[in-house]
Amino acid sequence: MASPISVFRKGANALITGGASGVGLAVAKLCATHAMNIILVDNNTSKLDEAKSMLSSTKAGNVDTHSMDVASLSDWSKLKSHVESGGTKLDFLHLNAGIGLKSDWTDSAYFHKIMDVNLFGVINGINTFFPHFEGNTSGEQKAIVVTGSKQGITNPPGNPAYNASKSAVKTITEHLSFDLAKSSPNTSVHLLVPGWTFTGLTGGGNAKEKPAGAWAPEQVADHLYQKMGEGKFYVICPDNDVGFEEDRRRMMWTMGDVVFERLPQSRWREEYKEEAGRTMEGMKLGAKQAD
Numbered sequence: 001m002a003s004p005i006s007v008f009r010k011g012a013n014a015l016i017t018g019g020a021s022g023v024g025l026a027v028a029k030l031c032a033t034h035a036m037n038i039i040l041v042d043n044n045t046s047k048l049d050e051a052k053s054m055l056s057s058t059k060a061g062n063v064d065t066h067s068m069d070v071a072s073l074s075d076w077s078k079l080k081s082h083v084e085s086g087g088t089k090l091d092f093l094h095l096n097a098g099i100g101l102k103s104d105w106t107d108s109a110y111f112h113k114i115m116d117v118n119l120f121g122v123i124n125g126i127n128t129f130f131p132h133f134e135g136n137t138s139g140e141q142k143a144i145v146v147t148g149s150k151q152g153i154t155n156p157p158g159n160p161a162y163n164a165s166k167s168a169v170k171t172i173t174e175h176l177s178f179d180l181a182k183s184s185p186n187t188s189v190h191l192l193v194p195g196w197t198f199t200g201l202t203g204g205g206n207a208k209e210k211p212a213g214a215w216a217p218e219q220v221a222d223h224l225y226q227k228m229g230e231g232k233f234y235v236i237c238p239d240n241d242v243g244f245e246e247d248r249r250r251m252m253w254t255m256g257d258v259v260f261e262r263l264p265q266s267r268w269r270e271e272y273k274e275e276a277g278r279t280m281e282g283m284k285l286g287a288k289q290a291d
Contacts, residue, residue: 002186019041115161126172139186146190149166192235246280
């Protein structure tokens with residue numbers, strides 16, 4: 001079986017949602033270094049034009065753009081017709097588009113908007129282009145990457161709709177990986193989970209300089225390439241403030257709420273704060289000793 005990174009090859013066809021900036025654009029740049037044909041999808045037309053101009057000056061093959069709302073099934077239908085009009089089949093699909101709104105428990109529009117974009121934007125993309133990846137008997141590698149979030153794993157307080165959307169994205173992507181492993185072993189699936197990354201979604205659009213603790217989007221793309229080369233499904237990205245071991249401790253503690261019947265989100269509750277602190281520090285010391 002070929003390595004997942006063999007999908008990055010000259011002439012292969014890549015489609016990336018949320019591709020006009022941030023992590024999506026960084027992955028598009030990665031595709032460009034391998035002379036892939038690139039279709040960028042975004043709802044920001046001016047940013048799409050800028051991204052196309054920049055990528056067209058690289059080693060990329062054909063660079064195409066498509067302005068649309070990933071929450072709209074009719075927009076996905078138009079995109080499919082546009083992609084397939086010349087007989088194109090996708091080799092690489094990155095479902096990356098997302099938003100990070102915040103509101104309260106009385107705002108139903110907030111919940112719908114988050115779910116429509118973050119969750120159904122992914123589901124719509126899978127529904128639309130699944131036939132391009134199922135039953136891949138061509139012998140050439142294909143890949144689907146879905147962008148998740150650490151908040152969909154550790155579930156911190158403060159943004160229930162966003163956390164729930166990314167938790168559901170994680171579950172959907174896990175199922176997609178399992179099913180395609182049976183029907184199309186030459187199609188790999190990967191859940192990309194960035195750490196603190198300097199993008200418009202995380203406030204990068206309002207700041208002039210990248211904070212020291214944040215990664216640049218290109219670092220996330222490089223980490224994705226590395227982990228795909230290792231055959232990993234979960235691509236958990238560290239950043240300059242939080243390393244992989246600390247991420248692992250946080251994820252293990254969150255699952256412990258279920259296993260040990262603690263109250264949910266116990267890491268942020270006063271009654272568990274001391275225990276959580278000791279556990280995190282103990283794991284930290286253990287990791288240092290192992291090093």
